Amino acid sequence: MAEPTRTPVADAALHLAQADVGYRRRAVLTNVNLTVAPGQIVALVGANGAGKSTLIKAVVGLADILAGTITVAGRAARHARGAAAYVPQVDTLDADFPVTAADVVLMGRYQPTRWLRQIRPTDRAVAADALERVGLADRARTRFGLLSGGQRQRVLLARAIAAQARLMLMDEPFNGLDVTSQDVIVTQLRDLAATGTAVLLSTHDLRLARDLADTACLIHGGRAVTGPTEQILAELPSTYGYGSQAADLHAARPGR
Numbered sequence: 511m512a513e514p515t516r517t518p519v520a521d522a523a524l525h526l527a528q529a530d531v532g533y534r535r536r537a538v539l540t541n542v543n544l545t546v547a548p549g550q551i552v553a554l555v556g557a558n559g560a561g562k563s564t565l566i567k568a569v570v571g572l573a574d575i576l577a578g579t580i581t582v583a584g585r586a587a588r589h590a591r592g593a594a595a596y597v598p599q600v601d602t603l604d605a606d607f608p609v610t611a612a613d614v615v616l617m618g619r620y621q622p623t624r625w626l627r628q629i630r631p632t633d634r635a636v637a638a639d640a641l642e643r644v645g646l647a648d649r650a651r652t653r654f655g656l657l658s659g660g661q662r663q664r665v666l667l668a669r670a671i672a673a674q675a676r677l678m679l680m681d682e683p684f685n686g687l688d689v690t691s692q693d694v695i696v697t698q699l700r701d702l703a704a705t706g707t708a709v710l711l712s713t714h715d716l717r718l719a720r721d722l723a724d725t726a727c728l729i730h731g732g733r734a735v736t737g738p739t740e741q742i743l744a745e746l747p748s749t750y751g752y753g754s755q756a757a758d759l760h761a762a763r764p765g766r
């Protein structure tokens with residue numbers, strides 16, 4: 511399948527070239543080639559266990575790069591941690607950790623390389639603005655674990671927004687979310703993209719993938735295939751585990 515519009519590697523927010531990623535010595539995905547340009551939203555789709563999270567984790571050092579290269583904003587991923595903000599799957603977090611929503615967002619301002627590592631007034635202002643953007647300014651002092659799943663996901667997005675990174679990585683941001691939280695996240699992702707942030711998100715929701723992203727990357731059988739979202743979704747055979755959803759989507763397309 512032909513790749514969509516090419517972005518020069520030097521300008522890319524994220525670039526994977528012939529990358530093998532996995533855990534220890536076992537590759538989950540091999541020969542992944544993917545470029546995400548500033549301001550572009552790319553959806554990672556694929557069945558459970560296909561390797562979507564692994565690809566995202568490899569960018570932030572939580573999975574291994576076994577071959578090839580991954581660069582973020584032109585630098586090797588391991589040297590570019592501050593350039594990428596990562597939003598993990600919300601159900602992987604310990605909700606009992608005793609921190610407020612505001613504390614979690616403020617973590618987005620933490621920079622290990624900053625001299626003295628102090629929290630500055632600007633950091634607090636940026637964090638407060640991020641919490642406001644996701645509609646949770648009134649929950650700043652609420653303990654993270656007492657928020658609903660959707661609100662927790664929005665707090666995590668606010669943390670990533672506060673990081674002001676060039677690249678936003680989101681792992682299943684819409685899983686089990688209420689409609690309000692889903693709408694807030696969609697709006698914020700569009701706003702981020704409009705201001706030049708690149709977004710790579712994994713999702714099982716093909717409708718949202720199509721609405722948000724003009725490019726999709728299908729992960730299947732240890733490989734990644736990238737192309738225009740419409741084309742990728744149209745070619746999803748039922749063996750990819752998307753039978754009925756893909757068929758519904760196809761039927762719902764304008765003009766059909």
Ligand SMILES: Nc1ncnc2c1ncn2[C@@H]1O[C@H](COP(=O)(O)OP(=O)(O)OP(=O)(O)O)[C@@H](O)[C@H]1O
Nearest residue numbers: 533538556557558559560561562563564565712729
């Ligand atoms: N920490 C780990 N160590 C070893 N193998 C792992 C680890 N995490 C995941 N895997 C394996 O890597 C493969 C891909 O898993 P991954 O979580 O990336 O899939 P996914 O596409 O994100 O799935 P889902 O949609 O269910 O979240 C699976 O076989 C999984 O068992």
